[in-house]
Amino acid sequence: MSVPGTLVLPRPPKTRRARLRWTVADSLTITKRNLSHIRQVPEQLIDVTLQPIMLVLLFAYVFAGAIHIPGGDYREYLVPGIFVQSIFFTAGSTAVNVSLDMTRGINDRFLSLPMVRSAVLLGRTVSDLFESALSLVIMAVCGLIVGWRVHTTLGSALAGFAMLLVLAYAVSWVSTYVGLVTRGPEAATGVTMAVLLPLTFVANTFVPTEGMPALVRPIAEWNPISAAAAAARYLFGNPSVVPQGQLAWPLQHPVIATFVWCGVLLVVFASLAIHRFHNAAAR
Numbered sequence: 001m002s003v004p005g006t007l008v009l010p011r012p013p014k015t016r017r018a019r020l021r022w023t024v025a026d027s028l029t030i031t032k033r034n035l036s037h038i039r040q041v042p043e044q045l046i047d048v049t050l051q052p053i054m055l056v057l058l059f060a061y062v063f064a065g066a067i068h069i070p071g072g073d074y075r076e077y078l079v080p081g082i083f084v085q086s087i088f089f090t091a092g093s094t095a096v097n098v099s100l101d102m103t104r105g106i107n108d109r110f111l112s113l114p115m116v117r118s119a120v121l122l123g124r125t126v127s128d129l130f131e132s133a134l135s136l137v138i139m140a141v142c143g144l145i146v147g148w149r150v151h152t153t154l155g156s157a158l159a160g161f162a163m164l165l166v167l168a169y170a171v172s173w174v175s176t177y178v179g180l181v182t183r184g185p186e187a188a189t190g191v192t193m194a195v196l197l198p199l200t201f202v203a204n205t206f207v208p209t210e211g212m213p214a215l216v217r218p219i220a221e222w223n224p225i226s227a228a229a230a231a232a233r234y235l236f237g238n239p240s241v242v243p244q245g246q247l248a249w250p251l252q253h254p255v256i257a258t259f260v261w262c263g264v265l266l267v268v269f270a271s272l273a274i275h276r277f278h279n280a281a282a283r
Contacts, residue, residue, distance in 0.1 A: 090128070096179065169266070
């Protein structure tokens with residue numbers, strides 16, 4: 001029996017299936033909460049709408065005439081690289097949002113409710129996946145306008161976009177962990193920019209790696225962004241400068257390498273983020 005006027009919290013489910021349903025329900029609730037902020041403050045979508053448009057237009061019209069891609073058009077080489085770069089920059093906002101929730105005490109309010117703790121992070125990463133999907137749609141439309149085309153089958157093209165979304169979800173967990181370990185949104189912004197800027201430029205995002213200096217080229221070839229960009233070009237049928245026998249394994253097998261990178265990032269940083277979040281909640 002309960003005392004009148006007291007709050008009776010539901011008991012945690014005992015079966016595995018019931019716990020899974022509870023986790024999914026809580027995660028969807030957090031996802032809806034995060035997406036509702038976009039309706040209230042649409043300016044939050046600037047980094048996933050205007051920024052991709054500016055990147056595509058800037059590089060397509062400024063560098064298209066200056067860079068030669070053997071066997072293809074530079075704009076078709078460029079757009080898949082912009083896809084991958086935008087995914088990493090969009091995921092960077094995850095770190096800021098997670099850090100904001102931590103510093104404002106919003107996560108403490110969630111943890112005071114009868115809900116699955118990990119659902120807070122799951123909801124965050126799922127809502128950010130929707131933003132990444134929106135960004136990809138906008139960039140694809142802009143790419144078609146500037147001359148980018150898909151030269152493979154519909155199934156291969158859909159596989160390319162699915163791979164990019166898997167990458168976006170894996171990278172969002174990296175940013176989630178960064179948001180949990182930094183001491184504020186300003187620090188989270190500084191850390192993500194300090195990592196993302198060199199990571200996206202020391203890659204085949206904009207130019208092939210074969211023309212890079214000898215000391216930089218191995219780093220670029222093993223960069224997960226290079227593998228993802230090469231995989232996207234392969235699945236979309238766009239030109240990709242990959243001389244057989246001259247590049248590292250990730251660029252010889254970019255699709256496999258990209259999914260391997262996604263699996264590693266997801267397993268490692270999802271575990272670290274959930275562990276860090278649980279430790280913070282226990283204090």
